Amino acid sequence: MTIPNLFLQTYIEDTIMNANTTNKIRAVELFAGVGGFRLGLESASTSEKEYEVVWSNQWEPSTKRQHASDIYCARFGFENHSNEDIATVAADEIPSHDLLVGGFPCQDYSVASTLKNSHGIIGKKGVLWWEIYRILEQKGEEAPKYLMLENVDRLLKSPASQRGRDFAIILSSLNRLGYAVEWRVINASEYGMPQRRRRVFIMAYRYNTKLFRKLQTSSSVDILNTKGVFAQAFPIKTLQEDAIQYAKLSDDLVDITENFNKENPTKNIFLESGYMVNGNYYTARSEADYEGLFVTLGSILQDEIEVADEFYIDDAALEKWQYHKGAKSIERVNKTTGHIYKYSEGSMSFPDSLDKPSRTIITGEGGVGASRFKHIVCINGKYRRLTPVELERLNMFPDNHTIGVSNTKRAFLMGNALVVGIVERLAKILLKEI
Ligand SMILES: C[S@@+](CC[C@H](N)C(=O)[O-])C[C@H]1O[C@@H](n2cnc3c(N)ncnc32)[C@H](O)[C@@H]1O
Structure with a gap:
């Protein structure tokens, strides 16, 4: 113009x-x-x-x-x-x-x-x-x-x-x-x-x-x-x-x-x-x-009394989480070409550090299934995922902004937000x- x-x-x-x-x-x-x-x-x-x-x-x-x-x-x-x-x-x-x-x-x-x-x-x-x-x-x-x-x-x-x-x-x-x-x-x-x-x-x-x-x-x-x-x-x-x-x-x-x-x-x-x-x-x-203060993951957590049972990881599931978070080198086959290759990844901090700002939350953060990228915190010796309110706090949204849909959906919406x-x-x- x-x-x-x-x-x-x-x-x-x-x-x-x-x-x-x-x-x-x-x-x-x-x-x-x-x-x-x-x-x-x-x-x-x-x-x-x-x-x-x-x-x-x-x-x-x-x-x-x-x-x-x-x-x-x-x-x-x-x-x-x-x-x-x-x-x-x-x-x-x-x-x-x-x-x-x-x-x-x-x-x-x-x-x-x-x-x-x-x-x-x-x-x-x-x-x-x-x-x-x-x-x-x-x-x-x-x-x-x-x-x-x-x-x-x-x-x-x-x-x-x-x-x-x-x-x-x-x-x-x-x-x-x-x-x-x-x-x-x-x-x-x-x-x-x-x-x-x-x-x-x-x-x-x-x-x-x-x-x-x-x-x-x-x-x-x-x-x-x-x-x-x-x-x-x-x-x-x-x-x-x-x-x-x-x-x-x-x-x-x-x-x-x-x-x-x-x-x-x-x-x-x-x-x-x-x-x-x-x-x-x-x-x-x-x-x-x-040069100001840094906000840590530990400082935005809800009181344990407010956290529902579904967010805790039992001993049987813990092994799966440890596997996903750990270093590994696996043989994989390319589905189209049939080519066999080695897939390697390093270990992730497990559980997530409470004294640093949190890692990025992504849309797949919700749900009970073990995954590499979901956050896991350990409080009083108990491992658990983050609650929807904690995910909202990581994006500086008001508590319960996304209430009204499933917890998995709430996590998805925060993974998409800013x-x-x-x-x-x-x-x-x-x-x-x-
Ligand atoms: C990155 S997210 C933005 C999230 C937002 N800033 C927030 O705070 O929640 C992009 C959004 O665009 C929406 N979207 C995708 N395709 C669209 C379309 N064709 N028309 C309107 N919205 C669309 C998605 O559903 C998604 O919610």
Whole structure:
């Protein structure tokens, strides 16, 4: 898109925003799950300025029952919630909003061809990034000024055969829509939150915002070290100028699909910290700079008196758990080729350490079956799994947020969710900046 005279435009937009005496930032939550973003936005709200979720969408394609949507409605009400495949929702069914948030799946974002006659990018069907793109594009001048998105950190490196291509497509397509973008890989535990969960968070600001202008007019050292939203919310050890890599992105998505990072495809292009404005991106390796307290797994556990019997592991089952957690080297047969190979894995800490933040919780955390990745704690000599409330606490959700479905489902919903404290901090800085 052609970006109009920026300073004039920003001045007009800011004036309109100030004249608009409402202190509400209207948010839309896509891929809402059980509402992790919404909880973070609500906690960041103050009496002067608040986030209001004006519409949300959550639809689980793999099951008939819509557990996440049911929980969402039970907590936040049915009003303005949609439980439909987002691909079937027309952009004009979504009310105007200032901020769009969501954790979309990591998929293949390659673009096969571009229709000559305009905006028609053809991404693969079922790839949900293109649903976000479609909504933003169809909203036109009404598109939200701000985006806050979350994904697995692999997004920056995928696909393995052409590292960075998918993220380059995301950046370039947001550039097309008039957004500047900041990103950061954040491990929640490194900033005093209870879970080691590494995710990439993405913030985008439209051309007519102060934040866009800031990214455009400040030096890369300043944005990454101090002035950017991430630098303010999640401080990093100071980066020197020569640590920052810079390059320009192609604005042709087919060109990116075919050629991005082809010369050295296993090299990582997009590092932990970075931003993009006007198609130029700046990125660097970064490390958390945090001196506060660390929250441990032991500190979020429920009192044993509150833990139901089903979570305890009896002596017979304990051996199975020990086997799964232990080091092993097994012969396996490749089902397609018949090739025999050795599969090896090292041992895991068993039980989980109580004096460190917890490992990442994943969707398979629930259920009684022994597994390598489920957490096991040992309290007063008794081994047990984590309860749904403890899993909620590891994501900084309120206790019993997911009550109403089976314990296995509750664990699944937490494995899919995010650490609310991260959204809260980003949202606080965003409030300060707008
Ligand atoms: C990574 S989870 C997001 C979880 C959320 N941030 C939370 O706090 O619970 C992605 C969500 O997108 C939903 N989803 C997947 N495909 C969808 C589609 N086509 N339309 C709408 N939602 C979809 C999934 O059911 C899942 O709940």
